[in-house]
Amino acid sequence: MKGIPVSTTVNGDDVEFVCDGRETLLDVLRNHLGLIGAKEGCGTGDCGACSVMLDGQLVCSCLVLGAEAEGREIETVEGMADGEKLHPLQQRFLEHAALQCGICTPGFLIAAKALLDHNSSPSESEIRYALAGNLCRCTGYDKIVRAVRAAAGDVRRQQKARARRKAAAQN
Amino acid sequence: MQHDSKFTNQKFKLVGTRVMRPDGVDKVTGRARYGADTFAPGQLVGAILRSPHAHAKIRGIDTRRAEKLAGVKAVITSADLPDLTDGDAELYNVLENCMARGKALYDGHAVAAVAASDAETARKALKLIKVDYKVLPHVTDVDEAMKPAAPIVQPRVRSKYRPGKRTNVAGVTTYGHGDVDAGFAKADVIIEKSYKTEQVHQGYIEPHACLASVGPDGQGELWVTTQGQFAFRNRCAALLGMEMSQLKVTSSEIGGGFGGKTHVWAEPVALALSRKANRPVKLVMSREDVFRASGPASSTSIDVKLGATRGGRIVAAHAELRYGGGAFPGIWGEIGAMAAWACYDIENVRSVGYEVVVNRPKVAAYRAPSAPMAGFAVESTVTLMAEKLGIDPVEFRLKNAAREGTRASYGPTYGPIGIVPTLEAVKKHPHMRARLGKNQGRGMACGFWFNFGGQTCADLAIGEDGTVALSVGTVDVGGARASLSLIAAEELGIPYEQVRCNIADTASLGYNDMTDGSRGTFSSGMATIFAARDAIEQLRQRAAKTWGIAVKNVAWKDGKAIAKGKRKSLTLKELAEASSNTGGPISGHNQVVADGAGVSFASHICDVEVDPETGATKVVRYTVVQDAGKAVHPDYVEGQFQGGAAQGIGWALNEEYVYGEDGRLQNPGFLDYRIPVCSDLPFIDTQILEIPNPNHPYGIRGVGETSIVPPLAAIANAVSDAAGVRMTHVPMSPPRILAAIKSSREEQELTR
Numbered sequence A: 001m002k003g004i005p006v007s008t009t010v011n012g013d014d015v016e017f018v019c020d021g022r023e024t025l026l027d028v029l030r031n032h033l034g035l036i037g038a039k040e041g042c043g044t045g046d047c048g049a050c051s052v053m054l055d056g057q058l059v060c061s062c063l064v065l066g067a068e069a070e071g072r073e074i075e076t077v078e079g080m081a082d083g084e085k086l087h088p089l090q091q092r093f094l095e096h097a098a099l100q101c102g103i104c105t106p107g108f109l110i111a112a113k114a115l116l117d118h119n120s121s122p123s124e125s126e127i128r129y130a131l132a133g134n135l136c137r138c139t140g141y142d143k144i145v146r147a148v149r150a151a152a153g154d155v156r157r158q159q160k161a162r163a164r165r166k167a168a169a170q171n
Numbered sequence B: 001m002q003h004d005s006k007f008t009n010q011k012f013k014l015v016g017t018r019v020m021r022p023d024g025v026d027k028v029t030g031r032a033r034y035g036a037d038t039f040a041p042g043q044l045v046g047a048i049l050r051s052p053h054a055h056a057k058i059r060g061i062d063t064r065r066a067e068k069l070a071g072v073k074a075v076i077t078s079a080d081l082p083d084l085t086d087g088d089a090e091l092y093n094v095l096e097n098c099m100a101r102g103k104a105l106y107d108g109h110a111v112a113a114v115a116a117s118d119a120e121t122a123r124k125a126l127k128l129i130k131v132d133y134k135v136l137p138h139v140t141d142v143d144e145a146m147k148p149a150a151p152i153v154q155p156r157v158r159s160k161y162r163p164g165k166r167t168n169v170a171g172v173t174t175y176g177h178g179d180v181d182a183g184f185a186k187a188d189v190i191i192e193k194s195y196k197t198e199q200v201h202q203g204y205i206e207p208h209a210c211l212a213s214v215g216p217d218g219q220g221e222l223w224v225t226t227q228g229q230f231a232f233r234n235r236c237a238a239l240l241g242m243e244m245s246q247l248k249v250t251s252s253e254i255g256g257g258f259g260g261k262t263h264v265w266a267e268p269v270a271l272a273l274s275r276k277a278n279r280p281v282k283l284v285m286s287r288e289d290v291f292r293a294s295g296p297a298s299s300t301s302i303d304v305k306l307g308a309t310r311g312g313r314i315v316a317a318h319a320e321l322r323y324g325g326g327a328f329p330g331i332w333g334e335i336g337a338m339a340a341w342a343c344y345d346i347e348n349v350r351s352v353g354y355e356v357v358v359n360r361p362k363v364a365a366y367r368a369p370s371a372p373m374a375g376f377a378v379e380s381t382v383t384l385m386a387e388k389l390g391i392d393p394v395e396f397r398l399k400n401a402a403r404e405g406t407r408a409s410y411g412p413t414y415g416p417i418g419i420v421p422t423l424e425a426v427k428k429h430p431h432m433r434a435r436l437g438k439n440q441g442r443g444m445a446c447g448f449w450f451n452f453g454g455q456t457c458a459d460l461a462i463g464e465d466g467t468v469a470l471s472v473g474t475v476d477v478g479g480a481r482a483s484l485s486l487i488a489a490e491e492l493g494i495p496y497e498q499v500r501c502n503i504a505d506t507a508s509l510g511y512n513d514m515t516d517g518s519r520g521t522f523s524s525g526m527a528t529i530f531a532a533r534d535a536i537e538q539l540r541q542r543a544a545k546t547w548g549i550a551v552k553n554v555a556w557k558d559g560k561a562i563a564k565g566k567r568k569s570l571t572l573k574e575l576a577e578a579s580s581n582t583g584g585p586i587s588g589h590n591q592v593v594a595d596g597a598g599v600s601f602a603s604h605i606c607d608v609e610v611d612p613e614t615g616a617t618k619v620v621r622y623t624v625v626q627d628a629g630k631a632v633h634p635d636y637v638e639g640q641f642q643g644g645a646a647q648g649i650g651w652a653l654n655e656e657y658v659y660g661e662d663g664r665l666q667n668p669g670f671l672d673y674r675i676p677v678c679s680d681l682p683f684i685d686t687q688i689l690e691i692p693n694p695n696h697p698y699g700i701r702g703v704g705e706t707s708i709v710p711p712l713a714a715i716a717n718a719v720s721d722a723a724g725v726r727m728t729h730v731p732m733s734p735p736r737i738l739a740a741i742k743s744s745r746e747e748q749e750l751t752r
Ligand code: FES
Pocket: A039, A040, A041, A042, A043, A044, A045, A046, A047, A048, A049, A050, A051, A060, A061, A062, A063
């Protein structure tokens, strides 16, 4: 087998790896880069446990080839927290007990982040449809939706604070 | 075993609060390690070859070409897993399920396995294995399998169903009391109805996964996603001829189990591969393999006969319950028969359970195993009876509900139980008075589960800084470490944050039964309390020694040793710091058979909207009321209620194993086996009742399973209210509902 050398960015870091042409991005993250946060629940794009962001786009990493990551930007759950500070979604998932077994959690966090990144005031049904590609068998989704709603509030507050700071700097 | 009985008015400081779970940060940052998340130096990749036939004789397996492929380090067949079961029929079933022995019994049955240097080589090697099959006639339907002319799945099955003859009915069990025939003779109204439920899967998002390592010295290690590291150790050691203590099993974080991870599937195969290759082997099942070859629940066929007086009293009840166990005999029909009438106080009651073997994967427990199907049949009929008598369904149930002192249909006499309180709560719930929209209907149903205690062991070690490491042997399936830390902190009188709960591996703690029967927090909670009391005993001794007084004069209160005449107390921290001078490390230990799990009851209310054009049903509102005994961490109790309800909703409306004529599973994936997604469900409201369990020092009952029992009937009752059709076949998928609507219209037209 001939390996394919790939240069990419993962959570802001430059990364290089060599992969088999048939390996998925999920395989590469987990088996070559030691990033086990993305999970394989199905391998066929049906469960969302492997969700990552590719150039700002939510994807199932089990449906992307590792070689396709060349020159792209990948974000995984491992990159969500800012140092010691958890992302509001991570914090709210904990506070709202939005995880039981937690295997689906990385995928939900990424999918929810993809939602809040472009819509920080989602309605309940917008949240439910945005997360409909992610399966959770433990929670019945109730606490997940509540956690995302609470995190959306945090994100809005952060955005306002940022806007205020910007306005103050301009004055 | 002595239990406190002064629990009822117990005031808790920590138990009942909603603290953050100790494993939370790891799980939201991607650090938590599940079954597939560990790697060993030099590890190989394991893969399993599975039968494409529902039933076939294996005339030969040629592995030579696979063995010669570069990178292949081991190929095994059943010959590499010799029969060491020594007459243990149940263990033999497990062995045969792990790897077919002469006959493939279902589509997906393992026939050979390889270990290779990488996944691609392993896949190639599987293709090079040639299996010579002689396809045999098969049977996948429960009712078909019971017919005299049905193909025989297991020649070794014998039972009183057809004495002396081969049969697919592996067992018949009867429960009940009174004179059922005399009871029916007294009834003013009798309803007879037959029901069917299709096979469903637990659907945990994490596939089975393990990392196995066995050396020629007979020592081994297994990292595995499991509900019971000790039970897995015992099973695997027995199957591989290893000594129990030589095999160390570590339970990874578990990505859902719901009963499906109480059973070994590929783990013995991984160990056998590792032994043969003398290298660590990682084996992860694909989703397709999970569906085809691991733990579904039974499909069933159930007849119910119910008799009542015009005044609304049930006078006789009878049920025949036929449960498919997959290709191996189980006790699923028996459990269904035990659970069927457990909610009610009935003078003349009987239930008969049948264990039926069929050419499908070996059935495993699924959350309150067997109870949801029995509950569907019974609770649908109970509502039908209420309607027929013109009595409100909740009132009708209240008139007949079991109470303290009622003799249960399955034998025991109940202590304090929660069914009447849950029904009273339903009656008062605002959900019952909310207005329904067009095409909407409301249903309710009750549910029961036994709960289980079992063998349990806990260690509690106090560090010199006064913090506590608690080791338990039940697996944390969704928040138990938080609950057990709360319990330890409560008992010791220290802050929650100063306790850390760890799940021990099999080398670090005594035997624990599996985390099943909703026993995790119940039984490990009990062992934790007693271990803490053991530690307190030592703390009091150390304080007595320090003060030079008799131990009996030292009391333990709020995390401190106190004594009459001593103005200063000694805190746990002070005692721990001084421990090296007062007798060494301080730790508490307990082992217990946690009897008295305390049965659990729930009542659910459900509103659905049925689209008369498509037959699609949407759950628009859902409420769970359940007795928890004592909710240690209410968030996670609610979570169990909600999760069980969601699984029940999926079971009721969508989920089903679809087998083709050829006996092959046609939908082994999440695309075609559709579990509820976020946009399918409403918020699921919960109400926790606390009727203390007198057999537990804190009054705790198991909470995990009961919530999956009522949804099937609650939804069927709601669909009947919304669409005017009585669904007797689960799942109530759009085509089935549409067909029912159509035939009821035709009937109406005929009678016009
Ligand atoms: S693993 Fe990628 S969607 Fe399930």
